[in-house]
Structure formats: structure tokens, C-alpha cells
Amino acid sequence: MKKKIYLLLFFLCFGILAENSTAAASSYQPKVSRIAGRNRRDTAIEVSKFIKNEKRVVIARDDHYADALSGSSFEGNSPAFLLRKGIDPAAVIQRIREINPEEILILGAESAVSKEQEQNFIDVFGKEKVIRIAGKNRYETSFAVAKASRRQNFMIASGENFPDALTAGALASQKNAGILLSRQSTLPLPVKNYLAPFSDPALIGGEAALSSTVEKDLISIGKTPTRISGSNRYETAVSLAETAPSSEILFIASGENYPDALAASSLASQYKAPILLSHKRNLPASAAEYIKKHRPKEVILLGGEAALSKNIETQIKNIDEPVVNHTAKEGGYIKITKDTPLYKDKTKSKTVHTIAAGKFAYVYKIEGSYLYLKQDGKSGYTNTLAYTTMMPYQESTYIPGPFISQVYPVDIPMGCESASALMALKRKGYALETTLPEFISDLPKTSRNPDLGFVGDPYKVVSGYYMTIHPKPLTQFANTYGNAQDLSGSSLDYLRMEILNGNPVVLWGTYQFNNPVYFKYWNGKTMATGIDNAHVVLLAGYDGKTGEYIIADPYNPKAPKEYWEYRVKEENLAKIYHLQKYAMVIR
Template sequence: MKSVKHKGLALVAVSSSMVGLGVGMAGTASALAWSSTNAGPNAALKAQATVSGSGASAVLTVNSDATGSKGDSNITDFGDGTTASTLQATHAYAPGALKETLTETSHSDVSATTTTKQVAVDATDPANIKYTSSVLIDLNAAGAVVTSHGTSSFDLSKILPAGTDLSGLAGTCDHGRGALPLTIDTKAMLATCNWTGAAATGQHVVTLTYSDNATGLKSTADEAIGIAAPPVAAFTTTVLSPGLVSVNTRGSSVENGIGTIDWGDGSTSQQTMPIGIGQLEEHTYTTTGLKTITFSVVDKYGQQASTTQQVDVSKANANFGQLTQFAGATRYGTGVAVSQEAFPFAHSAGAVVLARGDVYADALAGIPLAKAKNGPLLLTPGGASAKSLDANVAAEIKRVLPADKKHTVYILGGVEAIPQSIQDYISNTLGYNVERFGGATRYDTALGVAQNPQALNNPKHIVVARGDDFADALSSGPLASDKFTDASGAPAAIVLSTGNGVTEPVSLTPATAAYVTAKEAAAHPAGQTDVAAIGGGAVKAVAAISPNAANYTPIAGVDRFDTAAKVASFGWGTKPAALGVANGMNFPDSLTGGALMALQGSPLLLSVPGATSVSEATSAAMTADKDSVKNTYLFGGDQVFPYAVATDIMKLEGLNPAWYREAQLPF
């Protein structure tokens, strides 16, 4: 916001019927008269004055306001022969006339009486500078103020009228913490304020004061300006093929400016700032060899930064696989971003699995179901307070499913988890079939998904994981969906145990225990099992009911991160084509991300949110997989995966940081 204020008008009471505004320099006395017909006339008058220009060319403009007068006839006399018959009027006096007296007369035809009121306007008295200035400062002029981190420069040729005498110019600038001296360069026509050490980064109001020593008049102008930290230019490169180079400007920092890539062969590319979100640019050279690439940024205050690299474009990088980070403003938005990656084309999914996003209980069995139905796993708020389906999730369901009344949304959990009103909305308003799988407990829900003919229909293989914690079940999801399938490729089901076997006892519900026992007893090829137990608690729970340890496959690490790494090694060895990494301490992004990895046929590893690097077990798994992994997926925003962690992951995977993409949604 820019505003200009002029100073120099004061009102002084003089007698019962006259008010004067005194100033210090003699001038022509002028009368401003209002006449109005009324039984009881009353003259009222206000005046506001401004001055533009300086010296003999200064022009006084007065705005008169007599709206408070009462009378039948009205005349305004400005005292120089000019009158007006309106209650409000504006009049500009001849140059040099800086003191004027205005008289307003109010006349009543009924009582044949008249009252008057006068005001005197003096634009030359330094003591009365509230509205008057000798020089109009125009900070609204284009390019008038150039602010950087450290200085603010005022272009005098743009903010002051042409011909202004600068010999008497003095001034200060106020950044909100006290006045600072204004350094004036009359030759360069610049007035500069040094901010170093005085103003922090952010928004500040600058007040520029001009003082004309020849007349003693002053004027001020205010402007809200931003003081930004110096910009940072950074980029990484990847040679995709001989002569074809990709540049990623991730790591740059600049406020509302322009970034320019100079490719070193006479061509350039521009990016609109702010930067820091992994913008990619590609360029093809007509010749190979060593190329000099420069990336420069300039912010809205004119601050600049640049950096240069030399790149040999003769040979492609050994591995230029892509790292993609999925993030929404909420867990529901992240789920939509993952869904859009899995099903980029409209109406390309076979179904949608919908789970409660604020509690993980019923959602743990959802990843294999989403893989079996060829659909995304989406989340929505649940519980008694949830009155409607998340609007963005509803839009995503409509995007991925054809509106043909033939496709199904599978709801995990009973009406206490996802209310009936949401089911009715999906069915009646969106127009999709709805199947709900919900039991009295999370253990019953998981068992129902495994056994129901409309769900996984009693698959040959099952995976057991803890239901009172989420981590092992979520890293188990891709294994159950891809590597622990039966001969037909049907996913295994996930059923749930309880307890960690260390600080609390382990158990299976009677129904789940009977189901596991039946699977162990079924015929299977020698050396193979139909049951896998993931995580220490689940392994102990299955062992407690299994007469023969050879009837199940135990996979457990020292913690959730090590268990996820062991699951990846067991299922994919060192040859996965892709790899997912999710928050090991919270479930939503791991759940929706696990569904994508199941569709990709690749494992899901876990990370500590906000850490500076991944865990030792996760690091070892990534290093072992780096020769085969071409795509790595991070599920969660920068609070989960700071850029330092993303860079660490790319190094472990042998990926060039230039090929870093962020799939972000604002909701």
C-alpha cells in the first residue's frame, strides 16, 4: 500500500461568529461566503489546503466544506473573486498565493438574518504543516523506490516535481524504529537510506520527509516496503543423454523475482520465482563437450545472485532416475496427490478404497484390497463429528471413476468410523456402488476384508501384522500385494495381532487364530508357506499357536525401520525398480503411499520425520538397491522430509539431485 500525506492547515477560533486560521506570511485576504435561507441561519465552514510546486510557482488548492450550514441561500466566496454555490467546492489559487481567508455566509429569508464564518488558510507557517507541503512527494511513481536488504534508494527525479531546488533539500527516513539520515546525491538524483543493522527482514513502513530550506515548508510520504533476505542461486544438473541436460533449481531462494538459466551457448531459459520447489528445465546442445551453465536470480527489490557450473554433456549420467515427493496441506491432500500419480488419466481406476484418515484401525487391511481392485486408497475425516466426505476427496473419486453406476467405492470400518451419511452421499449424490467392510473391532474388519467374497475372497496367502500399531502392517502392504501373492497373482490378505511381546502380551482373536491355523495346515509346496508374520509382535503371536515353525515365514527387525528394510530385502532382494519412503511415526502418508507402492510392485521403507538423515537400516537398504531403482517416492512434506534428507536419499540411491520433482497440492 502506498499513501501520500500533506501537512500544513490549522483552524483557530477568533470570535463568536468568526473562526480564523492564522499563518505567518501576509497575503491577499479573501472571503468565502455561504448564503442559505432558513428560519435560523447558521454558518459552518471547514477548509483543507494542499500545495504543489515550490517558490513562486507554488499553487495553493483549497477544499471547502460548508455542509454544516443552515440557511436558504448559499454563496461561497474564496476571496479572490471566485464564488461557488455548492456546499463543497475546490478552488486553486494563482501561483504564489499561499495565504487566503475564506468567508461563508448563511442567510435566512424568513428571519432576514445572516451569519458568517471565516477560515484563514496559510501555507507558509512551519508551525501549521498538518496538511500543506511545498513539494508534492509522489512515492506512487513507477520505480520511485528501490529497496534491498540494507538500503532504500529514492529516485528524486521521479518523486519530486521537475525543477525542484535540491540545494535546500534535507530529510530522514523512518523504518518504524526511529528516523535514519537520508544521504542525498544531487548529481545522481538519489536519496539513500542505509538499513544495515536497523531493520529486520520483513515488511516496514518508510516515511520520507522533505524539508525546503528556502521556504521552511515540509512534506512527508509513507510507503510500506519489504526488506528481503539476499537471494540464493543454486542448481544441480543431470545429463540425460549426450547433449541433453536437465537443470533443477531446487535449493534456490528468492522473493518474487525471476531466475535465468544461461546455457552457455547463447540461449537462455527463465523461471518465475519464488524458487525452491524443484523447478526443472531441459536443454539440448548442438555439440557435446564441456559447457558452462550459469543460473542467476533477481528479486523484486533488485537484489541479485548467481552461480556457475561446468558440465560435460558428452555422456549421460549412469542413473538419472527420478525422486518424487508427495505433499498436501493435509493428509487428505497428500492422498489425492498420490492418487493422481497412480491414476493420471481420468476414469482410469477400477475402484476406490476409502478409509478414515484420523484413526488407522480399520485402514490397515486396505492396501492389498486397493491393489486387488486396481484403485487408490483415499482418506476422509471420520467419527461422529464427520458430517460429510472431504470435498477434495469427493472430487478425486469423481475424477478416477467413470460415472456409469457400475464402479464401487469400498469403505473400511463401520458407521462409527465413517458415518452412514457419507456412504449415502457417495451412493445417492456421486452415483457409485458402495461396499462397506466393518466389524466390531479392527481385527474383525481385517478378517472380513480377507474372507468376504466382495473383498479379497479368502486368498491362499495371508500376512499377520500388529493391529495395535500401524508401522509393520503398512510396510507389509506392498509385500502382501506383490511378492506374497499366490500363483494367480492374487494379493495376500493382512490380518491383525495385538501386543509387542516385550512389554505387553501377544495374542490373536479366536477367529483370527483359527484362520491362521487353517492357512498353515493347507497344502503348499515344500519350502514355501502360506503365512508370513511381519514384526516381532506378530511373529511371537503366530509362534504361540503354530505347532511347526516351518509353517510360517517370520520377518522381524530390531525396530520398525529395520523390519521394513527386512521386508524389502525378503520380497525384492536388491532388484526393486522403485522405492517408497514414508513417515514411520505416523500412519496417513504411509497408508496412501503404501497403496501406490503396491500398485508399483515395489517396497515401502520408513523414515523418522524431521531427521537429518535416514535410519541405518533404511540407509543400508537404499544402498543395496541403488543399481536397480529408477524412481524413488517420498510420502510427506518438508516437515517429514527436509531437503537435507531428500538429498541424502538421492545420494544413497545414486540419483542426481537435478531430477527431483515435487507433487504438491494446496489442500
């Protein structure tokens, strides 16, 4: 029997050791979850469901962050609820009924939480339970809350911006401290006088948040304040987190917008966990290093994807991957500084494209250390760091090549689309022997609908018809000569990237970029709106010094034999391009 027990213990111990060995060998990947509602008020209700406190709840206005953050001064973990002025608090009342607290604290004056809203709570819970704590302004309200909390240790944060007070609130309760708010330039006199009998406070944030004068105000009453700060709000949050023991849970809130995280200080306090701040799309390097160092088991994001994007989740889950240079931004552009392969997926099993050094690429998304790039109609993953974030508008280029006129040697009054397309093809080395009449002879044509082909005869002007061809059929036709892509709907930045990569762009606009003149026409199925002075030109270059596009215009009736090239300021071109956002590129 003893032998069997020893064997059992051996296998149990061996199993534990094997499990630990496997765990040690595997890479760290924290669980990432999210607490969010449809809006800031719903998010606060969702947060309250995780807080275990039946003694007290706090109510503040959802766009008065200072009052809500002052509530973290109270002992214990008090759920915070947010109200919008003029909105019925029925959902909040229902949630508070479920909690059944001993007291309901309304923070802020009636200009923040109205008398009518207060009466709603009194009608349901009784006057003895509903208590308003308020001052004439946010500083006096924080002072009134601090007095009511009976705290004897304090953290002082800016009352002019939310991030430092938000992250401090999560740790204040853990340190038995209250939150007091101050102006950047000077400590409010009531706060200064109130602090006199208590211990030395901590100043949260650098001198841009709380000036050296605030520090001197404290010294003048015999205090030796400790300043906890970083070079920005994100680093200040990390500095605060480092003053507390490591936690298995970490909260992350938006550093750009406060509402989703307003109610989270109590929840973070309950779990003795810090709150860090993040950009919407990319995790700050300081936050990433904190996660790597402390390795929490779970990271909880506060708010929906409008506050913290899906990409933040990906970066946290892949936190041990090499850190990408996050100067690249989703939806932005980078200049590749060495030949860079793009892969079908992050296993790098198949190369789908190689971007040549000196070319621009569009950053479609960032996943951990990988960039998903688009360039020359190809897209794929790379984790190269060989790029610069110099924006396309800082560089210049010109795409040389032949000029094609739609009025000489043959007058084709409705031939601007064909002339511009053929110019673009020739500048990329295609259709070198093709004349404009030859090009037009094979152009797809239709009786009414420019989405199907050219409407009518390019050699004639016929009223009542929208005599043009839209990008889709023209692109299909151009692909019989070379490499064309319909870029309709693309941003102007994307068109500029194509030009800077040496690819001419055909653009649908108006004659000489004048204001549009609209008219109604029959497209074969229904009445539609067209632009009577529509015109199509070639974008042949860009001047980064002046912010101008170089236009090769096939229509020059005053001097038909001359090459007509002129420049258009970006704001003027953008105004006309955005009427339809029609464009085609030749690569």
C-alpha cells in the first residue's frame, strides 16, 4: 500500500514539475478582456457589477471628470455612476436598487447634477440616504469630498486635465489617501490651509501639470512633497503604478478621452491594481515595458474600441514580440529605406511582394511587431524596422513622359478620359505606339450609363447625355495595355503616395478645378446627377515644398499644340476630388 502511495506522489510531483517546466518554456501571453457599454454611462454601470461594496455609491456628471475622480477619496471601493444633464437616470437607479447601498453620494453642485435628478434618487431611496457634497468649483468640491472622507494622507493632481487624477485615484485608496485637485499655477487656498495638519502629500504629474509654485506653496506650510511624474501622462501613470506592489490584474484606459475610465478607480482599488493609459491605436512603450516587467495574468481594457482599438488587444497578447517602432500609425504612410519583402502571413512562409527602397507604403494595420502594408496594389506583413515616418507631403517628384492633347492633331472634345489614361500608360512604358484615336476606337462604349463604358461618341458633344466614362470600365480597358487599378474612394494621401512612388494618377474632377455645375441625366434606369463641367486630368507630380500637384491637362484650346501643365494647391484639388473621389493609377 505504501508503495502505491509513493508512486502516486511521484507521479503527482512529476506532473507538477512537468507542468511548471512547460509553463516556464512557453511565452508569456496575458488574458485580455474588456469592460464596455454603449456609452460612458453604460460603461460605468458595467464596471459597478464587478465592485463588491454595499455601503456607498457615488454619482457625478459624465462630462465633469473632476467631480467623479474626487470620489476615489472615500474609503472602500465605491461604485461610481455617471449622469448626463437632462437625461432620466432610470438605468442608474435600477442598478443602485440591485446594490442597495447605505448611502448615495452626489458629487458636484446643481449645475452638474440637477436638483431634479437628485429628487429622482430621493423619491426612490429616501432623503436620509441621498447626500450631496459640493463646492463652488471643482477644487472646492474635491476639498469638500476630502473632508467628508476623513482621510489624513493626500495626493494632489491637476484639476485642469484628467489623466493624472484618473491614474492616481486607482492607487489613492490602496495607500489610504484622498485626492485633492489643484490649479497648475497655484494651490487653492482652502486646500493649502486644510493640508497643514496632515502628512506630506504627493504631487502627481510634472510641472506642466502642477507648477513649481504649487510645490513652494506646500513648502511654505512646512510640507516636503514628493513628486511622482513622467515625461508625459503615459509615463506618469507608469511611475504611479511602480509605487505599488505588482498585481495579477492591470487596467488600461484611454489617455486621450476620460469618460470610459471615470468609474474604474474603485474597481482598480478593489483588486489593488493600477490603471495605465494608452493611445487609441498603439500601446505606449512605457506601458508595454511595465507589462513585460510585471507580467500580470489579466489586462482589462476600459471602454469600447472607439476608445481603445482592437490593435491594443493584439499588442498586449504579443507583448514579448520585438517592439515595433510605433512612430508608424495605422492609416499613415512610411518610406521604406531598404528592400522589404511582404509576407502572406506572420509565419513568413510566402512572399507576396517586395517594396523597393525609397518607396512609400500605406500602413493598413499594426499587429504586435508586424506592420500590414499596402503598396503597388499588393499587401502583406512585415516586421522590418527599416523605414522612416517622413510624411509624403514632405517630398517631391515628377513623372516624365509624353503629353497627349485631346484637341491636336485630332479634335476630340469629349476625349479627356482617354487622353489622360493614355498619357499615364505611356509614362509607365505601355502603349508606346498607340495613338489617341486608336485607343478610343477600342474603348468600351454604352448608350447611357458611364459605369458601363463611354456614353456616346467622344468626337461629338450631345446635350442631355453624361458623356464620360467612369473609373471601373476605364480601368478594365487600361489593363489590356498595362497595369491599372481603380483607386476610387481612396484618400488624397493615398493618391499622393502613388505619385511619389512614380505612378501617374488619372483624376476625375472639373475643368480647371472650378466649382461644379450639376445637371440631371437618364442613366438607362433612373435619373442621376452628373457634373456638367466635368474634366479628367493626369496627376504627373507633387511638390512637397509648395504643397502643389503638377497637372498634365489634355485640353488646351488656346494653344492646342503646346504641352499644358500647371499646378494646383492641395486644398483646391482636394475640394474637387472629394466631389466623387474617382481616380485610377497606372503602375
